[in-house]
Amino acid sequence: MKLMLTLLYPSKTGKLLVLTCFLVFVFPAVVCAQNLFLQKIELCSAENYCIDCGSPKATCSQFTLDQLCDRINRKYSFKDANGSLTFQVLVEPSGFSCVLSHTDVTNSPLTADIIRLLNGSLWKAAVDHGKRVASSVNVQFKIAFGRISAQMLRMDLEQMKPPGPPTIYNTSTQYTNPSLNSYEFTKWTRYDSPLPDNVSQSSAVDATDVLWYATAHGLTRFDGTTFNPVNEYNSPFTSETAVQEITVDKENAKWAYIDNGIYKCTDAGWQVYDFKKFIKSPVTHIIKSRNGELLFTTKDGMVVVRKDKVVVLNKKTIPLLPSSNVTFAYVDNRKRLWIGTSKGTILIEKDLLPTTFTTSDTPLKNASISGAAEDEQGNLYFSLISTNKAAADDDNEGIAVLRPDGTWLHLTDKNSGMPSNHVTSIMYDKFEHVLWLGTDQSGLVRYDLKNSWENYNNANSPAPGFKIYQVVQDSKGVIYVTTANGLLRIRKRGTF
Structure with missing residues (x-):
């Protein structure tokens, strides 16, 4: 599959140039002697080489790369430009280098200059069992804030390996996936795009x-x-900073949990908030509720923030809470607060005593909610996680459906078309009126809320793998799926 990426940058004459790159998606079965990117250069003589192998690995010093970029920056003007290019460089045992492939389909003058400078730079060869070996490595050039910069792009060989087959526990459903051809699937990985990680x-x-x-x-x-x-040019963080959680509030401010701190990003910049005076435990999730509140879940309770007012919910403030270890929360259309904990779920309604479910005759008896969605008819859909997980495919999990009349339905891979019970993400698609589920073993699930179940994974679709972490949707209906094997975008054909 190919993706077109357009980079805009001014030339040394000041004229704005368009650099269009087609990114090729490669998941090699063996990591040796292959060109990783679409644009190949047939000048290198080595036929056998490994990819980013050895100890130490082949490398070019950051000082040398910085000098190379200085030369490029003196020649070109990158005002208002942004984007990136990646080059695969073969480093021979002698230390001589040769660019094998890159991501610029236009073969622009900029790319030609970078190739010339990479081939003329000083490299150190990879060493394998005490012997120098031929190895290819990747160098990524990023254009931002008027300058170009470069760094070695190390490859996680485990991430490069194709995912294994998905696990389908449901043996009675045949997944014909009639809707599959109505979607366009596009995927990105850190090896064929500027994605920071798969x-x-x-x-x-x-x-x-x-x-x-x-x-x-x-x-x-x-x-x-x-x-x-x-990165460090537009935030308090570097391009390698670990970001555990992120969400967007109703005012379009971005909230992130980074380095044990809560950060808020608005047009005015970044602010840091200190919640440690309320709860010292790390934040596990940041959840936007429909009433404007932000919910920060931790192992010691939940911090509720609304208009800079802070409330802490735990067993001390709500004795009926099954546990202070809060894992999820949701405010439904009736403004009821659902809180999932490690030991069960509680429902809090205005002017009513909290409702617990650990002794109820509902799907929540032996499970806690881990995600929620709601349709136009008022049906609530909860993904479940067992409070006493005993098997990889626990029948206490699956999807709990609360109908407007107060009755419950429990969907599992034994009584429905679900391929497996453990759901990692749940989202209601208001454009197609279907439910999308992410699983950690079976891929993506599309349920039409009637009888049709479809399952998309790396074995039967263009999906990059079967381990799904999150499913989100934009205002135009475009779906983004984060996985263990890269980012997946799903768009309905004919709508873009």
Whole structure:
């Protein structure tokens, strides 16, 4: 699959140039002797080499790369430009280098200059079992804030390996996936795009439909065309800062949990908030509620923030709370607060005593809510996590449905078309009126709320893998899926 990436940068004459790159998606089965990127250069003589192997690995010093970039910056003007280019460089045992492939389909003068400078730079060869070996490494050039910079882009070989087969516990459902061809699937990884890491467990879409993609190796924004990193040039963080959680509030402010701190990003910049005087435990989730409150879950309770007012909910303030270890919370259309904990769920309604479910005849008896969605008819859908998980496919999990009349329905892989019971993300698609579920073993699930269940994974679709972390949607209906194998975008054909 190919993706077109357009970079805009001014030339040395001041004229704005358009640099269009087609990014090729490569998941090699063996990590040796192959060109990783679409644009190949047939000048290198080595036929056998490994990819980013050895100890130590092949490298070019950061000082040398900085000098190379200084030469480029003196020649070109990058005002108002942004984007990135990646080059695969073969480093021979002698230390001589040769660019094998890159991501610029236009073969622009800028790319030609970078290739010439990379080939003429001083490199150190990889060493394997005491012997120098031929190895290819990647160098990424980023254009931002009027300058170009470069760094070695090390490859996680485990992440590069194709995912194994998904696990489907449901043996009675045949997944024909009739809706699959109505979608366009596009995927990105850190090896074929500026994505900072393949794995993201938290992402959010803001009011301008920009995706904020958080990883353990940096935060980036994606506007549908270009990835723009959040780094030391535009934030208090570096491009490698680990970002655990991110969400967007009703005022379009971005809230992130970074380095044990709570950060808020607005047009005025970044602010830091200190919640340690309320709760010392790390934040596990930041949840936006429909009434404007932000809910910060921790192992010692939940911090509720509304208009700079802070309230702490735990067993001390709510004795009926099953546990202070809060894992999820949700405010429904009736303004009822649902709180999931490690030992069960509680429902808090105005002027009523809290309702617990540990002894109830409901799907929540032996499970706690871990996610929630709601349709136009008032049906509530909760993903469940067992409070006493005894098996990889626990029948206490699945999806609990609370109908407007107060009756419950429990959907599992034994009585429905769910491929497996453990759901990692749940989202109601108001454009198609379907439910999307992410699982950690079976991929993505599409449920039409009637009888049709579809399952998309790496074995039967263009999805990059089967381990799904989060599913979010923008205002136009575009769906973004964070996985263990990269970022996936799903768009309905004919709507863009």
